[in-house]
Amino acid sequence: MDEHEHDDEASLELSLRPAKLQQYIGQDALKNNLSVFIEAARMREEALDHVILHGPPGLGKTTLANIIAAEMNVNIKTTSGPAVERAGDLAAILSSLEPGDVLFIDEIHRLPRFVEEILYSAMEDFFIDVVIGQGDEARSIRIDLPPFTLVGATTRFGSLSAPLRDRFGVQLRLQYYDLDSLKLIIERTADIFEVAIPENSLDELARRSRGTPRIANRLLRRVRDFSMVKGEEAITLDTTNYALKVLEVDPEGLEPVDHKIMRTIIGTYGGGPVGLETVAVSIGEEVVTLNDVYEPYLIQRGFLERTPRGRKATAKSFEYFKNIDLT
Missing domain, CATH: 1.10.8.60 (Helicase, Ruva Protein; domain 3)
Known part of the structure; x- marks a missing residue:
């Protein structure tokens, strides 16, 4: 592919994302609520309340963050939890915001706790305290911030600390699409x-x-x-x-890792219950990957159950995998 063709393909990729809420397909209840919140904020000429978008990966959280900025006719600054390693990194981003801007933090659950704590006063009262200098010469200065909208995205809503979670006035869960x-x-x-x-x-x-x-x-x-x-x-x-x-995508949309998970639970552990950590070690995957990427769909499709004693294969999974060699 030459450079011109590569640029054309990149432009096509960008165009896949809808720019306005009206163009966004699915998630009707979420869209209806969000449109009300956006319209009310515009009528009051205020920044939209802080928004947390949560749900499995790939459902459109980043797209919605950009749509929120477009609908509010403001700029958006984007970062991610793992990218903000120091308090000063976040302070620099916050102090660069203009009135009404959207700050989008993807994987917000991965913010270091000491960095997260800076957000509390920024979200609630629009200021941050920054320590400058060292030792005996260290002092704290207050930096006032313009009203802004923090949009956080996470696949692990339960991992957010209560102080951070409770500061999001708009909490929206994205569901799997029909x-x-x-x-x-x-x-x-x-x-x-x-x-x-x-x-x-x-x-x-x-x-x-x-x-x-x-x-x-x-x-x-x-x-x-x-x-x-x-x-x-x-x-x-x-x-x-x-x-x-x-491509190894079966009729239910299951991929090789899904099959490994179910083969392990059914074939090695008799259907369970078995701990997710044990399954992860057995198939050579990280627990967080199984928990965030694969398990939600297996549960949603009725192949897997969470129990107090661990994960358990359902009757449907035994029926579906009965013709597969599990040895």
């Missing part, structure tokens, strides 16, 4: 990519996308590759099924 919403998202992406996709291929892609727009768009891009190499005018169902098979 098939109709996913089909609309895939159709929109296909239009942007200028690729034809018939209804049967659309259905199959949506069904295997784990209720997640990010995955739906990723799978569409890969299936498009197979279709393009075959010289098809439209993405056929045969090509869709073949591509998803070689």
Whole structure:
């Protein structure tokens, strides 16, 4: 791919994200509430109250943060919890904000606690205290901040400290998308990519996308590759099924790690209950990855249960995996 083609593809990637709330597909209850909060803030000519967006990865939290800034007609500054290592880093970002700006912190649950504490006064009273100098010459100065909106995103809402969590006046949980919403998202992406996709291929892609727009768009891009190499005018169902098979995405949208999890629980531990840490060690994955990325979908699809004694395979999972060699 030459530089011009790469730039064109990058522009297409950016265009996949809707810019306005009206263009955002799915999450209807969340959108309706958010539109009211935004409109009320605009009517009062105030900054929107602080917003926390939580839910599984890939559901549109970053997109919504950018939409909030666009709807409020303000600038957005973006960072992430792991990137803000020192109190001074956060103080520098906060002191650069203009009135009404949006500060978006992705993975906000990963902020160091001593950095997080700076946010308390910033969110509640719009000031921060900064210590300058060292030793006997150290002194604290107060920096006033303009009213701003903090938008935090997290896959681990329960990991937020209570003082931080309670300072978010707007708390919104994103749910997995239904098939109709996913089909609309895939159709929109296909239009942007200028690729034809018939209804049967659309259905199959949506069904295997784990209720997640990010995955739906990723799978569409890969299936498009197979279709393009075959010289098809439209993405056929045969090509869709073949591509998803070689990509190891099964009819339920389960991927190899999902299969490893369930094989371990069913085959090694008789269906459980078994601790997630034990499963993680058995398959060579990190606990946080299983907890944040894979487990929510397995639970949502009815394959896995959380119990006080650990994770347990359901009757549905035994039925689904009965023809798979678990030894």
